[in-house]
Amino acid sequence: MNILVCISNVPDTTSKINFKNNDSEFDSNGVQYIINPNDEFGLTRAIWFQEKNNAEVTVLTVGDQTCEPILRKCLAIGANKAIRIDAVPKDGFFVASQISEICKINKYDLIICGRESIDYNGAMVGGILSNMINCPYVANCIGLSIDNKKATLEREIDGGKEVLSCELPVIIGSQKGLVEETDLIIPNMRGIMQARQKTLEVLPANSIKNLTDTNKFFKPQPKKEVKLVDSEDVNELINLLQNEAKVL
Amino acid sequence: MSVIVYIESEENKIKKASLEAVSYAKKISESLKKDLIAVSLNLTDFSILKNYGVDKLYNISDDKLKVFEVNIYSNNLSNLFNELEPEIIVITSSANSRYLGPILASKIDAAYMSNVASLPISYSPFSVKRSCFTNKAFNETSTKKSTVVLSLSSNSYGLHENKSNLILEEIKGIDSNSALKIDSLEKLTNKVTIADADIVVSGGRGLKGPENWHLIEDLAKVLGAATACSKPVSDMGWRPHSEHVGQTGKPVASNLYIAVGISGAIQHLAGVNSSKVKVVINNDPEAPFFRSADYGIVGDAFEVLPKLIEGLKAIK
Ligand SMILES: Cc1cc2nc3c(=O)[nH]c(=O)nc-3n(C[C@H](O)[C@H](O)[C@H](O)COP(=O)(O)OP(=O)(O)OC[C@H]3O[C@@H](n4cnc5c(N)ncnc54)[C@H](O)[C@@H]3O)c2cc1C
Numbered sequence: 001m002n003i004l005v006c007i008s009n010v011p012d013t014t015s016k017i018n019f020k021n022n023d024s025e026f027d028s029n030g031v032q033y034i035i036n037p038n039d040e041f042g043l044t045r046a047i048w049f050q051e052k053n054n055a056e057v058t059v060l061t062v063g064d065q066t067c068e069p070i071l072r073k074c075l076a077i078g079a080n081k082a083i084r085i086d087a088v089p090k091d092g093f094f095v096a097s098q099i100s101e102i103c104k105i106n107k108y109d110l111i112i113c114g115r116e117s118i119d120y121n122g123a124m125v126g127g128i129l130s131n132m133i134n135c136p137y138v139a140n141c142i143g144l145s146i147d148n149k150k151a152t153l154e155r156e157i158d159g160g161k162e163v164l165s166c167e168l169p170v171i172i173g174s175q176k177g178l179v180e181e182t183d184l185i186i187p188n189m190r191g192i193m194q195a196r197q198k199t200l201e202v203l204p205a206n207s208i209k210n211l212t213d214t215n216k217f218f219k220p221q222p223k224k225e226v227k228l229v230d231s232e233d234v235n236e237l238i239n240l241l242q243n244e245a246k247v248l
Numbered sequence: 249m250s251v252i253v254y255i256e257s258e259e260n261k262i263k264k265a266s267l268e269a270v271s272y273a274k275k276i277s278e279s280l281k282k283d284l285i286a287v288s289l290n291l292t293d294f295s296i297l298k299n300y301g302v303d304k305l306y307n308i309s310d311d312k313l314k315v316f317e318v319n320i321y322s323n324n325l326s327n328l329f330n331e332l333e334p335e336i337i338v339i340t341s342s343a344n345s346r347y348l349g350p351i352l353a354s355k356i357d358a359a360y361m362s363n364v365a366s367l368p369i370s371y372s373p374f375s376v377k378r379s380c381f382t383n384k385a386f387n388e389t390s391t392k393k394s395t396v397v398l399s400l401s402s403n404s405y406g407l408h409e410n411k412s413n414l415i416l417e418e419i420k421g422i423d424s425n426s427a428l429k430i431d432s433l434e435k436l437t438n439k440v441t442i443a444d445a446d447i448v449v450s451g452g453r454g455l456k457g458p459e460n461w462h463l464i465e466d467l468a469k470v471l472g473a474a475t476a477c478s479k480p481v482s483d484m485g486w487r488p489h490s491e492h493v494g495q496t497g498k499p500v501a502s503n504l505y506i507a508v509g510i511s512g513a514i515q516h517l518a519g520v521n522s523s524k525v526k527v528v529i530n531n532d533p534e535a536p537f538f539r540s541a542d543y544g545i546v547g548d549a550f551e552v553l554p555k556l557i558e559g560l561k562a563i564k
């Protein structure tokens with residue numbers, strides 16, 4: 001079984017978000033980058049298939065050289081090899097197009113994307129890729145088992161879940177629930193050493209035009225000071241919610 | 249050329265988020281001096297759409313469309329859209345819409361924009377404000393494509409009534425298959441879901457243990473609210489994963505979010521910040537959540553909650 005895990009390189013969840021060059025660009029100064037948490041859940045599931053079913057796990061990112069530490073981390077976690085498509089990702093369509101080219105060359109049985117990236121939050125790469133390579137896609141995936149060539153998948157829906165099945169290949173949008181928080185693998189020394197020997201292939205990008213441009217960033221308006229209500233006087237809170245905020 | 253809004257319904261009931269999408273699309277259609285076209289699937293009661301300005305409704309009826317299945321839905325919709333040649337298609341940001349959106353856009357060769365948080369800033373090129381970095385910032389995104397699919401953030405525009413004379417056209421579904429087979433669907437029908445709720449009551453580690461959750465549930469009950477929790481609470485198994493909200497959990501964009509015994513870590517705030525009004529109950533006056541809340545009570549949840557529940561019962 002061949003598994004591809006698409007990895008997005010994102011600012012650490014605690015990062016302060018700042019912009020530079022007249023608010024036209026994200027300011028990465030002092031920002032720690034991490035594997036997109038939703039992708040990490042997917043990678044962890046992929047490693048499980050590697051251990052149980054001997055699957056080969058390839059991680060892939062579309063990004064410049066600054067993404068390589070994250071790919072090395074994926075290798076240290078256990079991925080067999082890594083691919084970097086050398087381009088600055090411009091939008092979800094652009095990323096999906098680049099990934100689709102790789103999927104046409106190599107045959108994957110399972111393609112894992114995250115539910116969404118926590119920087120761009122497009123929640124779009126998996127879906128667009130699905131149409132491009134004509135492969136079914138299951139978003140918000142919280143369960144996956146594979147028996148021979150058949151996949152059984154669980155999708156989280158509002159107030160419940162749905163169980164789906166299909167023949168491989170399939171694309172999933174991974175998220176927490178697919179594996180538990182405690183299943184996440186922290187690379188050990190041996191993993192880190194081995195990662196140095198593994199292949200990290202750098203491929204040129206295809207000349208594909210992006211469909212959207214992001215030219216300007218804003219920060220939200222600063223919040224008004226909180227209105228504190230005495231804990232002995234909860235009726236005052238009810239009054240404020242009813243008559244001032246008008247939400248009751 | 250037209251402006252289209254996709255109406256999401258469940259068991260013939262139109263979702264509130266879809267009425268917001270209609271309100272938003274109506275404003276755009278007025279700016280462009282175009283009719284507002286709505287598309288629904290298997291709907292029989294559409295009278296309410298007359299109150300929100302829909303000029304024409306295409307209702308696709310087909311047994312195959314009874315349950316949401318992304319491929320069959322997107323095939324049917326893209327088939328109609330290819331005929332109507334829309335410029336702008338507005339959808340909600342429900343889990344199903346966000347699943348459908350990119351696939352649909354790709355099928356009709358349109359640009360796709362999610363988390364849309366404003367009316368168009370300009371029409372040529374087409375550009376809107378979107379939230380990014382899990383609500384920690386916004387960006388302006390533009391496209392030169394002639395067709396764009398927009399997924400509107402919940403509660404970012406509101407409901408705006410607008411009377412119209414609705415013309416209905418019933419059409420048949422197309423033959424379509426999916427490689428995905430739905431084996432079963434488990435859904436709690438008697439519970440308000442986080443995505444649909446106007447009010448969400450959320451508990452954190454400050455509640456000490458699952459045995460105390462009746463306080464959160466009772467408060468939610470008097471308010472007709474959904475219940476939610478912080479990440480460690482679901483990690484420890486006090487509450488199901490489906491209640492975990494925040495950056496790595498479900499997003500919350502309700503009218504009112506009440507956080508009890510939640511410190512307000514940046515990852516938690518990121519996912520709930522787009523709620524309109526936030527109330528925090530925490531016994532630590534230094535808890536970071538107070539800095540992004542609208543109203544707060546510094547106090548012990550075990551004392552405040554029973555009083556709050558009683559007080560609310562008295563007014564309901
Ligand atoms: C990659 C990553 C992703 C994450 N994603 C999320 C996410 O999506 N959602 C999320 O919630 N977290 C997320 N977290 C975790 C986050 O950093 C915090 O650890 C978490 O939100 C804290 O949960 P809490 O507020 O319930 O607990 P705590 O931080 O322990 O806070 C408990 C609060 O309860 C108060 N309290 C105690 N006793 C009482 C009482 N009797 N009455 C009233 N108040 C009381 C305390 O003063 C304290 O403020 C993420 C972390 C990481 C690293």
Ligand SMILES: Nc1ncnc2c1ncn2[C@@H]1O[C@H](COP(=O)(O)O)[C@@H](O)[C@H]1O
Binds near residue numbers: 112
């Ligand atoms: N630059 C990228 N390189 C590789 N995969 C990506 C990239 N950006 C996004 N993805 C994948 O697509 C998923 C959804 O991203 P998005 O559509 O940006 O929310 C992510 O969780 C990743 O799995």
